Amino acid sequence: xxxxxxxxxxxxxxxxxxxxxxxxxxxxxxxxxxxxxxxxxxxxxxxxxxxxxxxxxxxxxxxxxxxxxxxxxxxxxxxxxxxxxxxxxxxxxxxxxxxxxxxxxxxxxxxxxxxxxxxxxxxxxxxxxxxxxxxxxxxxxxxxxxxxxxxxxxxxxxxxxxxxxxxxxxxxxxxxxxxxxxxxxxxxxxxxxxxxxxxxxxxxxxxxxxxxxxxxxxxxxxxxxxxxxxxxxxxxxxxxxxxxxxxxxxxxxxxxxxxxxxxxxxxxxxxxxxxxxxxxxxxxxxxxxxxxxxxxxxxxxxxxxxxxxxxxxxxxxxxxxxxxxxxxxxxxxxxxxxxxxxxxxxxxxxxxxxxxxxxxxxxxxxxxxxxxxxxxxxxxxxxxxxxxxxxxxxxxxxxxxxxxxx
Amino acid sequence: xxxxxxxxxxxxxxxxxxxxxxxxxxxxxxxxxxxxxxxxxxxxxxxxxxxxxxxxxxxxxxxxxxxxxxxxxxxxxxxxxxxxxxxxxxxxxxxxxxxxxxxxxxxxxxxxxxxxxxxxxxxxxxxxxxxxxxxxxxxxxxxxxxxxxxxxxxxxxxxxxxxxxxxxxxxxxxxxxxxxxxxxxxxxxxxxxxxxxxxxxxxxxxxxxxxxxxxxxxxxxxxxxxxxxxxxxxxxxxxxxxxxxxxxxxxxxxxxxxxxxxxxxxxxxxxxxxxxxxxxxxxxxxxxxxxxxxxxxxxxxxxxxxxxxxxxxxxxxxxxxxxxxxxxxxxxxxxxxxxxxxxxxxxxxxxxxxxxxxxxxxxxxxxxxxxxxxxxxxxxxxxxxxxxxxxxxxxxxxxxxxxxxxxxxxxxxxxxxxxxxxxxxxxxxxxxxxxxxxxxxxxxxxxxxxxxxxxxxxxxxxxxxxxxxxxxxxxxxxxxxxxxxxxxxxxxxxxxxxxxxxxxxxxxxxxxxxxxxxxxxxxxxxxx
Numbered sequence: 001x002x003x004x005x006x007x008x009x010x011x012x013x014x015x016x017x018x019x020x021x022x023x024x025x026x027x028x029x030x031x032x033x034x035x036x037x038x039x040x041x042x043x044x045x046x047x048x049x050x051x052x053x054x055x056x057x058x059x060x061x062x063x064x065x066x067x068x069x070x071x072x073x074x075x076x077x078x079x080x081x082x083x084x085x086x087x088x089x090x091x092x093x094x095x096x097x098x099x100x101x102x103x104x105x106x107x108x109x110x111x112x113x114x115x116x117x118x119x120x121x122x123x124x125x126x127x128x129x130x131x132x133x134x135x136x137x138x139x140x141x142x143x144x145x146x147x148x149x150x151x152x153x154x155x156x157x158x159x160x161x162x163x164x165x166x167x168x169x170x171x172x173x174x175x176x177x178x179x180x181x182x183x184x185x186x187x188x189x190x191x192x193x194x195x196x197x198x199x200x201x202x203x204x205x206x207x208x209x210x211x212x213x214x215x216x217x218x219x220x221x222x223x224x225x226x227x228x229x230x231x232x233x234x235x236x237x238x239x240x241x242x243x244x245x246x247x248x249x250x251x252x253x254x255x256x257x258x259x260x261x262x263x264x265x266x267x268x269x270x271x272x273x274x275x276x277x278x279x280x281x282x283x284x285x286x287x288x289x290x291x292x293x294x295x296x297x298x299x300x301x302x303x304x305x306x307x308x309x310x311x312x313x314x315x316x317x318x319x320x321x322x323x324x325x326x327x328x329x330x331x332x333x334x335x336x337x338x339x340x341x342x343x344x345x346x347x348x349x350x351x352x353x354x355x356x357x358x359x360x361x362x363x364x365x366x367x368x369x370x371x372x373x374x375x376x377x378x379x380x381x382x383x384x385x386x387x388x389x390x391x392x393x394x395x396x397x398x399x400x401x402x403x404x405x406x
Numbered sequence: 407x408x409x410x411x412x413x414x415x416x417x418x419x420x421x422x423x424x425x426x427x428x429x430x431x432x433x434x435x436x437x438x439x440x441x442x443x444x445x446x447x448x449x450x451x452x453x454x455x456x457x458x459x460x461x462x463x464x465x466x467x468x469x470x471x472x473x474x475x476x477x478x479x480x481x482x483x484x485x486x487x488x489x490x491x492x493x494x495x496x497x498x499x500x501x502x503x504x505x506x507x508x509x510x511x512x513x514x515x516x517x518x519x520x521x522x523x524x525x526x527x528x529x530x531x532x533x534x535x536x537x538x539x540x541x542x543x544x545x546x547x548x549x550x551x552x553x554x555x556x557x558x559x560x561x562x563x564x565x566x567x568x569x570x571x572x573x574x575x576x577x578x579x580x581x582x583x584x585x586x587x588x589x590x591x592x593x594x595x596x597x598x599x600x601x602x603x604x605x606x607x608x609x610x611x612x613x614x615x616x617x618x619x620x621x622x623x624x625x626x627x628x629x630x631x632x633x634x635x636x637x638x639x640x641x642x643x644x645x646x647x648x649x650x651x652x653x654x655x656x657x658x659x660x661x662x663x664x665x666x667x668x669x670x671x672x673x674x675x676x677x678x679x680x681x682x683x684x685x686x687x688x689x690x691x692x693x694x695x696x697x698x699x700x701x702x703x704x705x706x707x708x709x710x711x712x713x714x715x716x717x718x719x720x721x722x723x724x725x726x727x728x729x730x731x732x733x734x735x736x737x738x739x740x741x742x743x744x745x746x747x748x749x750x751x752x753x754x755x756x757x758x759x760x761x762x763x764x765x766x767x768x769x770x771x772x773x774x775x776x777x778x779x780x781x782x783x784x785x786x787x788x789x790x791x792x793x794x795x796x797x798x799x800x801x802x803x804x805x806x807x808x809x810x811x812x813x814x815x816x817x818x819x820x821x822x823x824x825x826x827x828x829x830x831x832x833x834x835x836x837x838x839x840x841x842x843x844x845x846x847x848x849x850x851x852x853x854x855x856x857x858x859x860x861x862x863x864x865x866x867x868x869x870x871x872x873x874x875x876x877x878x879x880x881x882x883x884x885x886x887x888x889x890x891x892x893x894x895x896x897x898x899x900x901x902x903x904x905x906x907x908x909x910x911x912x913x914x915x916x917x918x919x920x921x922x923x924x925x926x927x928x929x930x931x932x933x934x
Contacts, residue, residue, distance in 0.1 A: 037508035039637075040492035040760065040798075047489060047647065048800045152800065217806030219797060304477050317536070320638025349490070349637055352473075352482050 004029055007055035008144035008204030012212075016222055023225060028056040031224040039322050039349060041223035042230050045190050046350055049150035049215055050223040051208070054189070054196065057103075058117040059140045060125065066132035067111045073278050074128050075105065076259050077267040082107045087170045087185055091264055092121070097283030098247030098256035099264070100124070101240060104187060106172055106198075114183075114198070116145075118240040128279065144204035148211060149194030149231075151398055152218045157184070157195055159214045164195065169400040178206040189228065191235020193398040229324045233344045233357060236299060236391025238262060243297075243343045243357060258287055261359065263297035263391070296365035299393055300331070300342060300373065302354035303385035314378045320347040320354070330374040331358055332383055339364055342373055348393060355393050356386070364388065412438045412667075414699040414928065415687055417674045417713065418868070418907065420448020423703030424657040424668075425921030426906040428479050430699075431664035433929050438695060439666055440687065442673040442868065446658045448703075449867040449874065450916050452651025456854050458804035459742040462649040463858060464867065464874070466738075466793055466811040467491070467762070469634030469643040470917035471653075472547065478922075484659040485652075488636060488644035489798050491761030496609075497844045498602035499767030501751055505758050521600035531597045531607070535632055536640055538581050541574045546633055546912045549923050550885045550894045585625040586881060591769050593625050605768040609791065612815060614874040614914065616733045618776030619769045627879050630913065643761070645795050649802065650916055677702075677714040683901035687713075698902050699928055703921070705869055705876035706730055706889035706909040710898070719899050726890035730909075731880060734860035734872030735779050737817035739790075739837040742854035743808040746794065747845035759797045765790035765840060775816055782822030784833050787840055789815045807853070812837060819860040819871040826859040833857060875914025876907050885911060896924035897931070904928055 005028040006014075013031070021032040030053070034041060044050035062071060071079045076099075077090040084107050091102040103117040122138050129136065148157060157164035161175035161184055172185035180203040188194030199207045212220060232239065240246065247256040259267060270276035272288045287293055311318040324346040331340035340360030348355050356373070364371065367390050372383035412435075416427045419441030431437040445451065449464040468488055476486060496504040504520065506513045518525040551563030571579070585593060590611030594604045608619040611628035618624065636642040646653040662668060672693075677700055678686040686696035702709040710719060710727045752758055766772040766789035775785035791813040796803035803809045814837045821829060834857040842848045860872025869876055877883055886894050889909045896904050906924030908914035 035492070035507075035757065036512050037490065037492040037760075039490045039508065043489050043798070047487070047798075217800075219800045305474075308473075315540075317540070317635075317640060318638060322637070347637065350482070350487060352476050352486065352637075 007053050008199070008201035009053045009055060009146060009208050012205050012208050013053055013222055025225075026056040026058070030056060031222070033224040033226050034222045038224060038226035041221060041227040042322065042349065044219065044221045044223060045150040045192055045194075045227065045231055047151065048219045049148065049152040049156055050221055050227070051211060051215075052147040052149065052223050052228060053144070054147050055144045057140075057145060058120055058138070059143055059145075060115045060117065060122060061137045061139050062113040062115060062125070062134060063111060064132070064134035065111055066129070066134040067113055070125065070129040070132055070134045071105065071113060071115075074125060075278060076264060078269060078276055079105060079107070079113075084109050085171055085173065087172055087187055089170070090267065091259060091262075092124075093259065093278075093280030093284070094247045095280055095283070096247065096256075097258050097280035097287065098250075099244055099259055099262055100246050100248055102238070106183065106185060119246055142201055144199045144201050146197045146199065146204075146208060146211065147188050147190070147194060148197065149188045149190040149192055151193055151396075152215075153194050154403070156211065156215045156218055156220065160210055166403055166405055167195070168402055178203065178210040180207050182207060189235070189237055190231040191237065191392050191394055191399060192231070192396060193401070226323060229344075230322045230346050230348065233324060233346045233355065234348050234350065234392065234394040236263075236357065236393060238297070238357065239344070257295065257359075258284060258293065260284065260287060260293050261295040261297065293362050295340070295359040296362040297357065297359050298365045298367075299389040299391040300356045300358045300371070300386040301389050301393075302356075302373065303387070304353060306385040307354060310377055310382060310384055316377070322347050322349055331360055331386070332372045332374060333364070334372075336372075336383075339371065350394055357391070358388075360388065410693070410695045412436045412695060412697040414438070414701060415440065415695055415697040416701045416703055416906070417687060418448065418703030419443075419446035419658075419668060419670075420703055420867070420907070421450050421654050421657060421916050421918060422907050422921035423448070424654060424661050425475060425479070425918040426701060426703060426925050427666040427668075428657065428661035428664050429922060429925035430928065431661060431666035432479070433925075433934055435699075437666040438697070439661065439668040440672040440674050440689070440695070441668065441670050443866070444670055446668060446670070447651050447654035449863070449869060450650035450654045452649035455856060456742050459807065459809050459854065460649060460802045461740045461809055461856060462651065462795065462811050463740065463856070464738060464863060465650045465916055466795070466813065467643045468646050468650065468653060468916055469631070469636055469641070470915040471634075472917060472919050472922065473635065475918040475922055479657075479660045481656050481660055484663065485647070485656045487647035489647060490637070491643055491645060491798060493757055493760035494762050494764065495758040496602065496606040496764040497749065497767060499771065502602075503749065503751060503758070504602060504606055507757075517603060520603060521598070524598045524600050524603050527597040528603075534581055535629075537575075537578045538585060538629065539632055539640060541578050541582055542629070542633065544570055545885065547919065549896065549927065550888075550911050552892070552895060553886055554892050585629045587622060588625045589620050589622050590624040590628045591620045591773075593628070594769070601768040601770070605766055605771065606764060608769050608772060609764045609766055609789070612772060612776065612789065613791070613813070614736050615879055616731075616735045616779060616816075616818070618773040620773050621776075623880055626881060626884070630879055631915075633912075634915070645793070645798050647799060647801070649795060653916065674713065677900070677903060679714070679718060679900060682718065684903035699904065699932070700902060701904040701906050701924065701928065703907045705732075705873075705907055706905070707732070707870040708868060709905050709907065709909070714900065714903065723890050723893060723899065730883060730889060731878045732819075732871035732873035733878060734819040734863060734869070734874065735816045736863075736872070736874050737814045737833065737860060738856070738858035739812045739814050739834050740856040740858070741810040741812070741852055742803070743794075743810055743851045744853055745806065745851055746797070746808055747841070747848050747851060749845055756797060759794045761793065761798075763790075763792040763794070765792060765844060779816035779818045782818055782820060784817045784821070784829065784836065785815070786836060788817070788837055790837060790840055792841070812841070817860055819864070826861040830857050830859055833859070876909040877913075879913060884913065888913060896920075896927040
């Protein structure tokens with residue numbers, strides 16, 4: 001076995017980490033937290049600015065005259081509407097219209113794209129592109145990716161790259177930071193105002209140092225996966241292997257979801273009328289036309305008083321943990337029949353509520369539906385009142401605000 | 407005068423007045439808040455004294471606020487945002503320190519670094535105190551039964567109380583009594599051997615009270631502060647976004663969203679009564695406002711002796727209120743700083759500035775600071791509870807700069823042989839000298855210093871003798887007896903006249919309970 005890998009930012013970020021707690025994200029060290037208080041790291045993103053090392057993502061460069069044709073035939077979202085300088089959050093499916101992976105596609109020019117992926121996908125795209133005039137290259141190790149997120153991220157980055165001032169939501173632009181060519185994009189996974197920097201790996205530490213230096217007066221701090229989980233649940237963003245599993249590797253039909261079932265219905269423009277074709281689109285078209293979706297993804301909010309009562313009656317202090325629950329719990333209706341399940345669950349400090357990402361029977365998905373969530377108190381199964389709600393749970397105007405030049 | 411008619415008038419726009427008004431307005435009452443100052447907040451305000459520097463002039467952190475208020479008044483919708491304080495720092499006086507954070511196991515190790523014996527005592531201490539809090543909580547969060555009442559409802563309330571107390575374990579009940587009647591020093595001696603560890607835990611036992619940690623009664627003050635919680639963590643504190651003034655602005659928005667009207671610069675001079683019941687209030691300028699319900703959010707002195715005519719009240723109530731102890735001993739010294747101070751043993755980190763900096767190394771240090779107050783003078787080396795809020799909330803100061811709030815004791819309201827106008831800067835110098843001794847070079851960082859004496863607290867907020875709790879936390883002034891025997895259920899002898907300030911049960915701090923519980927009483931009396 002090769003030793004576990006580290007990211008291009010690791011030499012510096014590991015100096016700022018006094019915990020030594022890492023996951024192995026794509027066999028790469030990824031900090032759970034940098035300090036004893038992941039919640040403090042979380043608040044850096046909600047109230048000032050934080051940085052997250054997202055380098056382990058798979059990264060592919062797609063070039064050639066048929067690059068657009070390849071991606072348009074593979075991605076759930078219509079990549080033809082993604083102009084150079086823009087990016088799309090997107091997903092791709094197998095031929096049954098079940099979701100495999102998600103990722104972000106950055107369009108650099110008419111025939112050049114940069115695609116991030118949650119799981120390895122090179123051969124999938126290569127096979128789809130066979131016979132096309134397109135080249136695919138795995139550049140995963142070639143770049144570090146640094147997310148700079150939070151209300152002060154724009155102020156901090158403007159000092160290094162004036163382009164940050166007016167950069168639009170999901171737009172990207174080439175900039176120079178620390179004498180390095182960097183792609184600056186207004187993207188992220190926190191549901192807040194934020195940016196990502198895609199940096200050649202041999203200059204990653206220099207760029208990171210410049211960001212940390214500019215951020216110091218703004219209390220910038222690195223945040224780890226624990227803080228990220230709370231942030232992304234508040235943002236209503238799904239995560240592979242938690243909200244869904246790669247359809248091509250699923251052992252049962254129940255373990256797969258369609259884009260519509262996963263809450264990606266908004267990506268499906270042109271599918272119902274058959275005007276757009278991609279892998280799985282025909283199955284999705286039938287699902288939409290026939291209304292055969294098995295699930296609808298929804299947010300759920302716990303009734304605070306019921307939660308507190310459950311625990312107090314049992315002699316406990318009601319827990320309010322900003323660490324997500326690691327297991328799936330059932331959602332029941334008034335008759336205690338199973339009507340869905342919760343995939344992510346956490347106490348949201350900014351909302352002062354327990355919230356969850358859930359999948360319920362489509363007829364129960366209308367916001368405001370009262371249901372119950374199963375949980376164990378004192379080693380006994382019980383239920384707590386919940387209500388369905390739209391996501392994102394937390395959606396500050398600054399996230400998408402379009403600033404003009406000052 | 408017909409345009410000035412309301413269903414309810416709340417006198418005082420502090421946090422309890424606003425909370426109360428929000429509940430009344432939510433229940434559909436046409437509610438008016440009259441605030442004497444140019445802004446709401448009372449003692450929970452944030453002021454920009456220097457461009458970009460936001461000072462929490464008086465109250466500076468949040469913990470006691472009852473969680474149900476956050477939900478019932480939908481405060482998140484109006485901007486409620488408590489920011490976690492990631493650390494708590496206690497210099498031990500010899501150049502060393504105790505630094506606590508969010509990781510319990512790490513905290514145990516931090517104790518162990520100073521005293522292996524105190525490590526498991528620390529776990530037992532918190533467990534025992536948690537059990538006490540659990541036992542006391544129902545009393546804390548419900549109005550005290552009227553044990554002197556003759557009404558059948560009173561008998562039901564008393565039975566509820568006795569049933570609850572009957573269910574409390576013997577050891578827990580004994581601990582409750584030891585805390586309510588004894589000293590923090592005695593309580594802590596039963597657990598810890600290390601002087602600094604005892605000093606750290608004793609700090610909350612003297613806040614706002616004319617007691618030292620060795621005085622009987624300091625246990626009660628310690629327990630009261632432990633009753634707070636933040637995001638489900640008992641005894642844990644937070645900084646509200648924008649300081650505690652940011653929090654009262656949230657309440658202000660909530661109250662107004664429910665339909666309450668808030669008038670600023672409206673100094674109420676007196677309650678208007680007719681046939682022994684309240685019918686309205688009059689302002690300094692003669693304007694009158696009429697309502698069948700008038701609620702005072704002011705302290706008991708002002709509620710019973712200033713706003714209304716004591717001759718309309720029973721003599722024993724007047725006597726009790728006159729006798730009530732206020733005796734403010736707390737001051738604030740707030741700083742604008744050019745950069746973060748440096749603690750020599752931790753030169754390269756900011757982590758120890760994430761929460762309270764507890765400057766009172768040992769119980770003896772704090773007790774000696776208290777000694778001066780007994781004889782009418784301020785401490786030569788005061789106890790300081792400091793917080794550099796801009797570390798957690800960078801919006802409090804310009805980038806790279808900081809604001810530091812220092813709660814300083816002891817500063818007795820009445821000085822023997824001098825007055826606070828004369829002593830203001832000398833007192834500020836004492837506080838600053840203590841900071842200098844822990845953070846060498848501190849003085850060079852100071853861009854601005856604000857000294858807030860007990861007399862200033864009284865003059866600006868109306869809190870009698872500058873007592874931050876609107877009446878001291880002494881056993882004879884709590885629960886059944888807050889503010890006076892027989893009047894602990896938010897009503898007064900004058901029909902239609904109510905009280906909802908921190909001088910009522912459960913008491914002071916930014917807690918909201920008096921405002922909330924009083925609203926339940928008013929609405930019940932109105933048959934709502």
